[in-house]
Amino acid sequence: MSKRIYNFNPGPAALPLSVLEEIQATFLDFAGTGMSITEVSHRSKPFDAIINDAVTRVKRLLGIGDDFKVLFVQGGASMQFAMVPMNLLPDGKSADYVNTGTWSTKAIKETKILGKTVNVAASSEDRNFAYIPKELSLDPNAAYVHITSNNTIKGTQWADFPDTKGVPIVSDMSSDILSRPLDMSKFGLIYAGAQKNIGPAGVCMVIVKNDLLEKANTGLPSMLAYKTYADSNSLYNTPPCFTIYAIDLVLKWLEETIGGLEKMDAVNREKAALLYDLFDASSFYNGTADADSRSLMNVTFRLPSEDLEKRFVEEATKNDLGGLKGHRSVGGCRASIYNAMSMEGIQALVDFMKEFERTNG
Amino acid sequence: MSKRIYNFNPGPAALPLSVLEEIQATFLDFAGTGMSITEVSHRSKPFDAIINDAVTRVKRLLGIGDDFKVLFVQGGASMQFAMVPMNLLPDGKSADYVNTGTWSTKAIKETKILGKTVNVAASSEDRNFAYIPKELSLDPNAAYVHITSNNTIKGTQWADFPDTKGVPIVSDMSSDILSRPLDMSKFGLIYAGAQKNIGPAGVCMVIVKNDLLEKANTGLPSMLAYKTYADSNSLYNTPPCFTIYAIDLVLKWLEETIGGLEKMDAVNREKAALLYDLFDASSFYNGTADADSRSLMNVTFRLPSEDLEKRFVEEATKNDLGGLKGHRSVGGCRASIYNAMSMEGIQALVDFMKEFERTNG
Ligand SMILES: Cc1ncc(COP(=O)(O)O)c(C=O)c1O
Ligand SMILES: Cc1ncc(COP(=O)(O)O)c(C=O)c1O
Ligand SMILES: [Mg+2]
Ligand SMILES: [Mg+2]
Ligand SMILES: [Mg+2]
Ligand SMILES: [Mg+2]
Structure with missing residues (x-):
């Protein structure tokens, strides 16, 4: 018997035991292939089945259809702090950011590094980020409104999402993705490092609405353009296959064991x-x-x-x-x-x- | 008994069976932590031991000292096609690229997307990349000379590396990293997606000389600057812990079992x-x-x-x-x-x- 503790780590975090046991049991011979999941080609039928199953499960869990794409991108949520403005913030426009803690602050910093314009629509820095601001000064012409839905370090969470009058919300949901139902009609893009609610570290899930993708900035390096991932089902280059496999098992657990x-x-x-x-x-x-x-x-x-x-x-x-x-x-x-x-x-x-x-x- | 085939996949590829068996055996309880390696914090002593061991083993295997940094970066080798010129090709300079196949061609393409200047120093495209060019027209003022050491698709490999008269070689070694000894004094940077010779998919190993790091371009998003990884031992944000653990086991196998x-x-x-x-x-x-x-x-x-x-x-x-x-x-x-x-x-x-x-x- 393996010793198991109760793991209250902030991320990488505890995974469902049944998921770990299934990975362990199949680790030398995945689905009768005679290979470990770490050895299977990303251009094979068995891996296609995994990534497609994961995408289908995410869509079903969130109740979204073909107007959204589900992408698997490397670099963690921290890479998204840069990729979001690179892709979605055109020159001459600005984006609204609500500053609710360490991670929002970093998202703002990376946007500014790119030379883009940030409007801080609200901040709770005055009381060490102990609360979610109620009043937002939103710009109706903003490209998007960026919100950190759950503030891992400060222990705060948006109970509801604001009415942004049609401006799409972009949300860092690293620490509460798939923990509750969402009204996805408010969101243009959500992203989440896998290592808290949905799997091991090593991939960031990005869920993006097609209309944002279509008007995204062009001229980016291939690996930094959402379009590259959307056009290839996240298989433009070699994805982190093991991590995506583990995520698929967690999603299955969420649907079939939790309900x-x-x-x-x-x-x-x-x-x-x-x-x-x-x-x-x-x-x-x-x-x-x-x-x-x-x-x-x-x-x-x-x-x-x-x-x-x-x-x-x-x-x-x-x-x-x-x-x-x-x-x-x-x-x-x-x-x-x-x-x-x-x-x-x-x-x-x-x-x-x-x-x-x-x-x- | 698990069925095991002989796996000639180009990548993700076969891993040593003893490595897979060790991952499997410890999967529910890593090193007595009571957690899976997928659940262990990247800010913990057990994970520090892993990443430090991996770095030490790479340096020992290649015979390099503290003049090089060993980094773990997400996004695969494809992300390096852009990160190399972003970091190492200053405005007003150009870089030499030797085009020996599909991957060199992509490396050139991504450099051009960034608006940087590429000098194709040689190409074997005339005969469908069936050979490694012998004559290179190198620019003595180039920032670096980019070479794909092994051409995974075309089945060619550089047996020796050219004398570049002091211009540092940058090499995509995705498909032959740590397969043979190297004279590291010729190289400024080498990079390799892990999923062929050193581990599962999900991380790219980057080995870079300090002097190149010191004069690297600034003003980049944090996740795209080598300096971020070098300054934090690749722990600026959450790294792909499982993949790095597997790599460490492969490196141990390479040192201790192979020799x-x-x-x-x-x-x-x-x-x-x-x-x-x-x-x-x-x-x-x-x-x-x-x-x-x-x-x-x-x-x-x-x-x-x-x-x-x-x-x-x-x-x-x-x-x-x-x-x-x-x-x-x-x-x-x-x-x-x-x-x-x-x-x-x-x-x-x-x-x-x-x-x-x-x-x-
Ligand atoms: C809300 C939030 N955003 C972003 C991050 C950074 O994620 P990553 O380490 O995947 O870059 C974290 C990590 O804890 C987080 O909690
Ligand atoms: C030589 C070489 N470079 C780059 C790549 C792309 O690697 P990745 O899928 O990690 O982006 C490959 C993949 O096969 C390769 O063989
Ligand atoms: Mg926080
Ligand atoms: Mg009390
Ligand atoms: Mg090739
Ligand atoms: Mg013959």
Whole structure:
């Protein structure tokens, strides 16, 4: 038997055990090919079946049709900070960015490096990004409105998306992709590094509306143009086959074991509530995000002192509860509870937290 | 028992069985962490140990010191076609490119997309790239000389590298990286998509000399600047952890099981000779590359008719010899025999080829 911990890492993060077991079982001989999935050609029928299945599952989960393309792009979400404006922000136009934390700040920085014009439509920097801004000063002529739907480090999440009066929303959903249903009619493009909710690190999923693709900027290097990926089903060059295979298995788990995004959302709400209720009932644990901006994915909290926080993380680790340290830029504690974190994991954490408060409070 | 075939795919390609077995055995619990390697944080001690080990092994294998950086970059070799000139070709300078096939042609195309100046120093296009050019018209002021060391599709390889009078060579070594010793003093940068000689698809290894890094172009998006990777040990953002782990195991195999690049080279020469000797002794099988330009990695050949080639590939497949079809752009047959292809695999192929000639010749 392998030892398994409850893994609260922010990403790379826990994956469903059944997915890991299937990868392991088939690792030397994938689908009767006599090859590992790491050895199969990306120009083969077995791999075509995988990538097509993944695309179909994403579309079905999100309820989108042929007006969107689902792309697999390397370079992580960080590469998208540059690719989004390269492709979607034409010269002479500007884009609105809402600054809700570290990742939004980086998205803005990369856009400016390209010499493009950014309008910061709102920011919550005044209170260390502890909330999602309510008032946005949007430019009706903006090429797009960029939003970080879930702020992994600050522990905040957009509960609803704003009405942008027809300007397409571009959203970094790295830390909450496929964790809840979405009204996709509001979005022009969403992107997400795989390594939190949908698979191992090594690919970024980009879902883009055809009309944006059609008017995208031209003259880009092939690997930096969305069109290259859209025209080739992400097979212009060798894709990260193993990672896409693992993602396909996670998507299958999401559809067939969980039962889709409504069900996933309900479970995620229940999981997060167990922790937030504990904070609200205790003076020992305190959440860092405003109540109306709390993330269902990254639950950030503080203990009465940094010493206690250090001991908390250490003792949790000894109890096989891993990854609870807050991001180095903010300190404190953080429990990342993405789709694959089970209710049992949350329950184990809650039990540990109560015991730790009893003995240290 | 898993079924295993002899896999002659051009990439993704065969990996050493012992590497696959180790990944499989540790897949649910990596190094006692209680997590899969796909779930381990890239900011953790266990992952640091992996990436540092990989870098150290590459340097030891190639006999290079701290004057080079070993980087892991996403996007495959195709992304390097653009990143090389973005970083290393300053405005007002030009670069020399030797055109030896499909991949060189693409490298040239991407450089031109960027509006940069290319001098084609030589080309073997006149005879469908069946040879490596001997005469190069090099520009002493070029920023670099770009060479595709092994032409995966055309089956040709540079046996030696030219004297470029101090101008650094930049080489796409996707299909022969770490297959033989190199005199690294000639090179400013080498790059290789992992999926042929060193691991699964999903990362490109870039080995670059510090002096080129120091004078590299600035003002690039973070993910497109080599400096970003060099300054962060390839951990600026989330790297493809699983792929880097697999590469580290392949490097360990290369050092500890094979015994380094001299040994690997000797084995590779022996393997290729078995096939080329067969061609030379037979009028049924004929190599497509000039004798002095033959690749030790991708052995391209023709049979007397396309019908026979089709039957050859089909019957080979039935005999568990996979991936022998030539690239769709050239036809014919191709046996890709990278580092991980065993002598037993070559012997099985040679036996099959003799039998096929006997019954169809
Ligand atoms: C919201 C968000 N955006 C972007 C990133 C950067 O992702 P990557 O490491 O894939 O570039 C992260 C990583 O944690 C994130 O949480
Ligand atoms: C020599 C060479 N260069 C570049 C490439 C493209 O590599 P990638 O698919 O990693 O972009 C290949 C792929 O076969 C290749 O053989
Ligand atoms: Mg954040
Ligand atoms: Mg409280
Ligand atoms: Mg070629
Ligand atoms: Mg012959």
